Amino acid sequence: MVQLLPQLSNLRQRGLAGWAILIGAAIVAAMAIMTVVSPWISPYNPIAINVGPILSAPSAQFPLGTNHLGQDMLSRVFSGGAIMFQVAVLSVIVCLVVGVPIGLFASYLGGYTDKVASLVMDSIYAFPGLVLAIAIAAMLGPGVVNMALSIAVVYVPSYFRIIRSQVLTIKELPYVEAASIMGAKSRTTLFRYILPNVIPSIVAVATINFADAVLTSAGLTFVGLGLPVSTPDWGWDLTYGRRLLPSGAWWVIAFPGLMVVLLALGFTMMGEGLSELFNPRLQK
Amino acid sequence: MPLLDIESLVVEYHTLRANVKAVDRVSLSMEKGHTLGLVGESGCGKSTLGLSTVRLVPPPGKIASGHIVLGETDIINCSDEEIRKVRGKRVGYIFQDPMTSLNPVKRIGAHFVEMIHTHEPEVSKQDALKRGKDVLERLGILPERIDDFPHQFSGGMRQRVMIGLALALGPDLLIADEPTTSLDVIVEAQIVELLKELKESLKLTLILITHNIGIVAETADRVAVMYAGRIAELGQTGDLFEKPMHPYTQALLSSVPNITKKGQVLSWIPGAPPDLAEPPLGCLYHPRCPHAFDRCKKEEPLLTKRNGSQVACHLYDKR
């Protein structure tokens, strides 16, 4: 990773941006590990009902309380991130596979290709993200893959825009001219001279994409376009938690909510830190 | 009494790696009506020195120690309000790039009005504009152009506008940081002629910061050569060019082409300026100096007086 992005060495010495990346990455890593080892650390089966009294407040036996089905909240918090991670990772993969090539080729080739691609992308970009995601998810139906796809569609234009602006700038730089002078073929110029210099921006967008995906998937579940009830998922807990709030059972929404915010925060910190590192605003 | 007195100034940049001394124990004084050429290559600290005189060293830079006295004002320790009164009114500053120093959405007139109102708020807008027009005319620009925007001026004209703004309040001292670097050859000559003329007619006190030895030879009464944050040599222009003492000055002068000299052989200085985060021991120039001897590697040379000039080199310091 450091080979690919030499700026990532010595993060601790890079000031605020470096710390943001380290802390963000630590948060994300911690939560990922927590999700992975959840089968071993959960005191109860997260989907088993009636392991405890219904809607009991946090106590010694159930540190985070129980919900309306008598499920242990602690176990649900440990394992509830799995879906979100899957959806986020999948949506980023789709964006990279679809958005990056379109961005690269359209802006490098210019002309009509660029105009058409920009038109399409700008149209998608004009929609409010969550609304569009909801519309697409409603069409596709429930499921991890479909959630990932709807988020991906909403996010591809962001990749396109960032890549396009980078490519247009880099295209005019002398070192790209140097590649032509040496007799490089267009493909070589694009992949060995332009793309490596665009990667830092892609990484920055991807991390923000993760953050957004986490929040959007919670949102989709919230409006009922998520997954079957049985899967432990913070999004579901938020949905039910909201309904249970008037009855005073704050713990059902609070802890999963905190997890969602924390995960999104972790990714966002990484993303902002990376953006700052690669495009420093402060000059010496 | 000198107009500007700088004594043992140290300006440090606090970077992630180390505290870098961009200006290291520099002492200088300026008499009224004189022009000083502050000469050096990139990274020698000349711009930082210029900015220190008006306390505009950007963070992470900081004036660490020393004295800067302008007339009666203690520049380093005076209050924020007092330093604001100094900037523009007592010291006029011309920054390097005229393209980015002017606000593209404001007319030139507005720049003058803002400048004048900051220091003399009682002046009416009409009067301020009139003063601006007078200044422009003095500098060879049609006074009607006071209503134009910066982008409507060419590079050389913009630089004249910058000079005009710097002179608008009749400052005691003018500091020009690389005023001609981004300009074409002929325009550069025009600006140099203009500065010379202003020097004469306004009895300007001018500090000219540049890496261009040629324009310094033409305009300056005295020259200070800086290397790695220190003054290597300081003397009358004629003396410095005719009999440069410091090896760096000698090498620098013989690396600049002189089109009037037939058969000139240009030389160069091997190596590169020191990394100020890990400076070498002793004289900072010794790794590149052909005359370096033992003492140079251990002991830093101090500025000593010699033949009416000052030079920081062990070759001349027989102590």
Added chain:
Amino acid sequence: MDNLLTVTNLKKYFPVEKGFLDRLLTSQKSFVHAVDDVSFSVNRGDILGLVGESGSGKSTTGRLCLKLIEPTSGSILFEGVDLAKLHGEELRRFRKNMQLIFQDPMSSLSPRIKIGDAIRHALSFQGVGTASEQTERTRAILERVGLKPWSNFYDRYPHQLSGGQRQRVVIARALVLNPKFVVADEPIAMVDVSVRAQILELMLELKKEFDLTYLFITHDLAMANYVCHSIAIMYLGRIVETGSKEDVFGRPLHPYTLALLSSIPVPDPKAKLERIIPKGEIPSPINPPKGCRFHPRCPYAQAICSEREPQLEETEPSHMVACFFPRT
């Protein structure tokens, strides 16, 4: 006298981008007359200095000679080959004959490519030699430009080198293919003053060793005087004077050349400067003045100068000037 490169009636006009309303309301197109009917030739083994200020068209001319941009009209013959007829793969292969040394060493090297690889790419793009032969040649040229030992530099990234070192890498990259012709576009303008002569010396040594011909583009007349054999002075897209260095700088004929020469700063406080500084500044190349382009600023202009454009004419052997009243 062997002509390596012959440029005839070369023109390059760039269309001016207009705003939306302008495009709706006016059908008139305007152009930047960057290069406007330029003819010259470069002899094998020569160093021709293409000298001018901003807007003169010197950089554009350099790039046209390398076919990095397409001319609007005119012809460029390289060793008799008409560059206009080269396309695609043939053009790509032809590139090894002519290379470019860039002005800014920082932005002419990709920050993500190690400098050894950056140089080696020139060889691999042209399919010269095997992989190990390419590496050998790269190491050799690194040392030849003074970056010794190669092992200290091969795996470094551009930001880890000094400005002067980076410029050597740019030179190495230009020469590793053994080109015949090298265009150097302000090669020392962004290098520290005390190191410039070193880079120039290197370029001159390499010229002898590799038998090169240079087109040296610069605004720095003093440097052009130091390094070049022949000079062509450009103003607003046209050549106004050409000849050997001794002719053009020793007995300048065109008022613009005189103005340039008298404007150069001289690092000698005792020098008596007789300045002939023309008034005003360089007009925009979008609407160049009618007649002689320099006439609005010329202290010697007469009526004819605003009506007709002077052509390059020989006043003494090999010394040509485009002026109705050359200063003999």
